[in-house]
Amino acid sequence: MSENVQTHNIEIIMKEMLEIQHKSKMFVNLLSEGESLSQNQLILLLQLRINGGMKATEIADFFNVTPGAVTSMCDKLEALNLIHRIRENEDRRVVKLMLTSVGEGKVQDLFMKFSHEKLTDIAEVLQNVNKLMGTIF
Amino acid sequence: MSENVQTHNIEIIMKEMLEIQHKSKMFVNLLSEGESLSQNQLILLLQLRINGGMKATEIADFFNVTPGAVTSMCDKLEALNLIHRIRENEDRRVVKLMLTSVGEGKVQDLFMKFSHEKLTDIAEVLQNVNKLMGTIF
């Protein structure tokens, strides 16, 4: 009996988690509609925007890839003139990846497909969603 | 003035969406801890479990990859004896990918690291999260 409850909960978790991931992936897809950017490229641009730039190692950690992979990811976005590398003066070993003004514009533009009201709705719901998820993870 | 509100909402959306994605990714990472399976392999196993098997084309659609990539993904999981291919009798062109009993066991085991209570909590929260996300997407 108790086992059935357990199994039922596991099924709910799988189902809901997959739907949540799918919905958020679809949202990012929607954002990047018409852009020739991959999901990860777009996510990196957003990350750079909200963090005000990131170190290569931070990017590697975030995407769970090796530093070499970060170099190649960033080379491509740099070639598109969306990001640029800035050597830090305090510690000249570190490279900070930052959005160019073109990159900033691109990120802002992505959201122009939504109305003002829709953006307000989405912002509020996502805040609540994140708060709710914070209670378990 | 109105532009600032807009920009503020966009920033909230980016920040919250990235955190939501990160949290759900971390959850899947936690699930697969100790397993030598990639995120996508694990997600495919869960999908097969909740859908009771999937056609190759459905998998390609879900992951947004070509049919050739599905063949190779599935070859690997088949080699691990986690899934198997079943030709459908109604239409012998289609292959249905299904969990083996080993695969079923593996999926069930993934959740054993959580207590009964924790699973109940997670299930409830995820249902609410998904409901909430449904209001905007």
Add this chain to the structure above:
DNA sequence: ATATATATTTTAATAATTAAAACATATATT
């Protein structure tokens, strides 16, 4: 000075993905 540690890039090899062709089966047309 020298040694050791840290951050990024380069390199060569491996793995994953794609586009297109091949194969197998189904459905429609003559």
Add this chain to the structure above:
DNA sequence: AATATATGTTTTAATTATTAAAATATATAT
């Protein structure tokens, strides 16, 4: 029934992405 067309999966060859390890550059400690 024979032929043509469409659909679903696999194979193939080429491209792209990722890795592990070496190389480069800078920092910190002895």
